[in-house]
Amino acid sequence: MLNSFRTLLTQNPDRRLRSLLFFILFYLYIWLEVDTRLIYHGAGAISDFPVFFRGWTFFHRFTSYPGGILEYLCALLSQFLYIGWAGALVLTLQAWLLSLCTDYLFKAVNLPRLRCLRFVPPVLLLITYTRYTYHFATTTALLISLLSVCLYLTATQKAKLSRLIVFLVLSVFVYTIAGGAYLLFALVCAIYELLFARRCWFALVYLLSAIVIPYAGGVLVFDVSIIDAFTNLLPVSWKIFEYENYKKILIIVSALYLFAPSVLLVSGLCRSFFITHAQPLNQPNAPKARPHKPTKKKRGSKFSRLRSRILSWYSGAPIIKWSVESCLLFVLVGAVIFFSRDIKKKALFETDFYAARRMWPQVLAAAPKHPNSYYIVHAVNRALYHTGRMPYDLFRFYQSPDTLFLTAAEHRESYFKKFDIFLDLGHVNMAEHELTESLATDGRRPLILKRLALANIAKRTIHTARVHLSALGKTLFDADWATDYLQQLRSDPTFTLPADHEIQRLRRYMPVQDYGFSPMPFEHILLDLLKKNARNRMAFEYLMSSYLLTGELGKLIQNLHRLDDFDYTQIPPLYEQALLLYMHKEKKPVDLHGRQISQLSRQRFENFKKVYAFYGGNKEAAFQSLANAHGDTFFFYSTYGLSGLKK
DSSP, X not given: OHHHHHHHHHHOTTTTHHHHHXXXXXXXXXXIIIOHHHHHHOTTTOTTOOOXXXXXXXXXXXXXXXXXXXXXHXXXXXXXGGXXXXXXXXXXXXXXXXXXXXXXXXHHTTOXXXXXXXXXXXXXXXXXXXXXXXXXXXXXXXXXXXXXXXXXXHHHHTSOOOHHHHHHHHHHHHHHHHGGGHHXXXXXXXXXXXXXXXXXXXXXXXXXXXXXXXXXXXXXXXOOOHHHHHHTTSTTOHXXXXXXXXXXXXXXXXXXXXXXXXXXXXXXXXXXXXXXXXXXXXXXXXXXXOOOOOOOOXXXXXXXXXHHHHHHHHHTOHHHHHHHHHHHHHHHHHHHHHHHOOHHHXXXXXXXXXXXTTOHHHHHHHGXXXXXXXXHHHHHHHXXXXXXXXXXXXXXXXXXXXXXXXXXXXXXXXXXXXXXXHHXXXXXXXXXXXXXXXXHHHOSOHHHHHHHHHHHHHTXXXXXXXXXXXXXXXXXXXXXXXXXXHHHHHHOTTOOOTTOHHHHHHHHHOOOOOOOSSSOOHHHHHHHHHHHOTTOHHHHHHHHHHHHHHTOXXXXXXXXXXXXXXXXXXXXXXXXXXXXXXXXXXXXXXXXXXXXXXXXXXXXXXXHHHHHHHTTTOHHHHHHHHHXXXXXXXXXXXXXXXXXXXX
16 A cells, blocks of 8 residues: 555656645635635625526527626536535536646646646635635636637647647637637637747737637627627626726736736746757857866765755655645645635625524624624624524624614615515515615525515515516526415415415514605604504514614613513513613603512622722723623613724
């Protein structure tokens, strides 16, 4: 076994075992750490993630422009990101093929020392995934171009086919399939012919084809705009540049595109320079070399001899050499990934993903990774309600009056984040508004279509519901859910669906009154929800939480009697703290409707006042002590507010 292992390493360890280990680790990292399900979900931040529907109608629109076939294929493959292990397999296969093409390219142009750079494209790909962006179609177009370059080199070097014919056939194929990525294919082929094969005329023809073929094929044949004819599926396409969040990561994607041609260009120029300036040995006028005079061997130092022995031993020990070089590779790659990953963005995607699937413990577990995000705390507040902890643990997390409904101006267009809160509350009209806006900005995602179908079934607008259910019936993973609802609607002509608990809940809670959306009167909305159904517990707890966050304690006290509509055995601690603070400031009692404030809340209030008094009423001086002991209380929030929590 040891001899077989040594033989494997001696023959070609760099291309076999090291690559195998690299891509096994690549796959595991994508699957277990990045989690492709988060990229599929998008969290309202990946607006260009493609949808996929079965059927000719959906496929046909991709045949009307260059690169459309590849976009269709990528849309299909991207759906597998919905399944973590399958999505990781798709992305790993793409990275492996890019590495294989890069390795073959450097081998074909006789650059053996640069073949170790085959790991650079997969690492650049990994950076884009760790920052939760979607460029699968663009990078797959790059892969098609490099595969075609490899086919060109194989056909012209080994099969000895006509270079121009092979190039033209591949050009038509690459441009039709990969669109603007054809420019990379033409450029790499031109660099090869000019600097490595020394065929300048071919290089010139190939460069001219980079102008002629996109114009003839794109503008004249497919009848697309000249911009799309040259840039579709390239990182500089307007379809990608319109997403502001992608502008930074586009540097990485552009580097991925420019990596192979840049290495070939620099290597080819260096090779041409040294060959041109080297002194030929057979020139008649070349000066004769001076005879070599034997010199006495100088005895090296002990350090030099030791270094020579170590290097000699290292070169003669392939297992040690392979292990050291592999460890160095993995350490470098690990360092790049460690410093390029976006932990906060992952936390944002995780909380939104878990909240959409109602996995509340996971939402609360992911939130501390980025505790100051309004979007994360918005999801946390939903999780606190659904786990029964909202009137207990609200101030364990970063809060402001805007976190309940994302009412700040910069969040008003965050429709993807908001529709679930209104469905939870039972306000179907508000949910439908957010869903419709999200449909316009994020596309026909299955999650949005499912929510729209539920909202319209609850409102008995069955024709609209059937439109959304029919679309879902053509997806890969939600077809069964949609088909089941369509069958129920066909078998129930009154659309009552008595066995559907979610539909019945929405109908019990939803008010019929509409509201304007600028600004949204959320207090009135919550009060109307309670007017429609006094047992809407979520509306009650959100109403009381909004009074806590805005400091409107008088209104909180006015609604204290609503505790009788639910199963509260005592006043929740945060409400008790608000009552104690109100009575302390106003110097008057409050009607507790037969309930008592717990001794624990009274003790915490007394302790808070003592610590505050110990520092002479100096808020800045008392901050740390109060934060350590009372940072999760309404006492602390009312004293320091949002500015205090930022510290």
